[in-house]
Amino acid sequence: MKITVVGSMSTDFVVTTDIKPNQGETVIGKNFTTAFGGKGANQAVAASRLGAEVSMVGKVGNDAFGTAIIANLESTGVDISHVERVTHSESGSAHIVLFQEDNSIIVIPGANNEMLPQDIETFSDQLLASDLVILQNEIPQATNEAIIDFCWEHTIDTLLNPAPARSISEEYIEKVSYLTPNEHEAAILFPGQTQKEVLAKYPNKLIITLGSRGAVFHNGKEEVVVPAFKVKPLDTTGAGDTFNGAMATALLNGKELPEALGFANLAAAISVQGFGAQGGMPTLEMMKEHSSYEKKWDFK
Numbered sequence: 001m002k003i004t005v006v007g008s009m010s011t012d013f014v015v016t017t018d019i020k021p022n023q024g025e026t027v028i029g030k031n032f033t034t035a036f037g038g039k040g041a042n043q044a045v046a047a048s049r050l051g052a053e054v055s056m057v058g059k060v061g062n063d064a065f066g067t068a069i070i071a072n073l074e075s076t077g078v079d080i081s082h083v084e085r086v087t088h089s090e091s092g093s094a095h096i097v098l099f100q101e102d103n104s105i106i107v108i109p110g111a112n113n114e115m116l117p118q119d120i121e122t123f124s125d126q127l128l129a130s131d132l133v134i135l136q137n138e139i140p141q142a143t144n145e146a147i148i149d150f151c152w153e154h155t156i157d158t159l160l161n162p163a164p165a166r167s168i169s170e171e172y173i174e175k176v177s178y179l180t181p182n183e184h185e186a187a188i189l190f191p192g193q194t195q196k197e198v199l200a201k202y203p204n205k206l207i208i209t210l211g212s213r214g215a216v217f218h219n220g221k222e223e224v225v226v227p228a229f230k231v232k233p234l235d236t237t238g239a240g241d242t243f244n245g246a247m248a249t250a251l252l253n254g255k256e257l258p259e260a261l262g263f264a265n266l267a268a269a270i271s272v273q274g275f276g277a278q279g280g281m282p283t284l285e286m287m288k289e290h291s292s293y294e295k296k297w298d299f300k
């Protein structure tokens with residue numbers, strides 16, 4: 001079962017602080033570190049650590065960050081044959097402030113913005129060989145739409161994690177197989193509609209993540225909340241990415257949506273106890289060690 005992630009790869013520049021500066025103010029923070037990030041790369045790594053066969057499609061700059069990003073993906077077992085290096089843009093970066101167990105992020109897309117609709121020609125065979133294609137919103141919208149169109153025409157399932165939020169037309173919501181906003185993103189995607197209304201409108205397709213409360217979807221009859229695991233988070237950066245990578249892995253292993261979301265909640269709960277978007281992402285072995293794993297998520 002093959003997953004292809006088309007999307008962003010970045011370096012995260014992470015600052016931890018006890019005081020957040022107001023506009024025009026300077027404060028002394030606690031720590032600075034760099035980590036691997038980008039929603040695309042994070043989701044690819046999450047799925048690969050959980051045993052999925054994953055290919056990454058995207059662009060990095062011809063710089064040291066790009067070299068490190070590619071090496072990191074390779075070391076996690078992600079196929080990087082469709083990761084291209086571009087000379088006219090720097091590698092993507094994300095500038096993250098961790099404050100009171102939550103993050104605020106500024107993304108500079110760089111090479112990620114060089115993913116253009118016409119590039120599909122160079123990786124159409126990869127899409128055709130995929131059981132599921134995962135997308136996020138850190139590459140241009142036109143490129144995502146061209147990929148969704150292509151997959152729709154060739155009946156390849158797609159999962160769009162619409163993060164960061166940007167509006168999406170009804171046509172593309174219809175064409176994707178799964179749409180996974182968090183609550184904030186759902187409110188931007190569906191202005192003027194209640195969460196209840198939109199969940200019922202897109203049964204078994206729209207999954208809204210609820211942070212420490214888990215995730216919710218509508219099964220065609222009723223709303224189903226799949227509760228999160230109670231943990232003490234260290235860094236929630238990448239929780240959504242772990243959730244998406246894990247959910248995709250479980251679905252491709254034949255799990256129904258409620259079970260897949262339970263698996264995704266467990267993977268994300270483990271990940272938020274580690275530092276950095278990818279730092280805490282579990283392997284399948286780590287999942288199995290968790291007391292609530294039992295055998296309910298064993299894959300064939």
Ligand code: ATP
Nearest residue numbers: 182209210211212214228236238239240265268269
């Ligand atoms: P991020 O942008 O921080 O990567 P997100 O905002 O996209 O995440 P959330 O809804 O906050 O997404 O979280 C995604 C999933 O991660 C949740 O559905 C849940 O399974 C898990 N999760 C997040 N925060 C916690 C927490 N504090 N405790 C347990 N699980 C959590």
Ligand code: RIB
Nearest residue numbers: 010037038039094238277
């Ligand atoms: O979802 C978390 C990711 O969002 C970070 O790794 C950062 O790169 C931002 O794009």
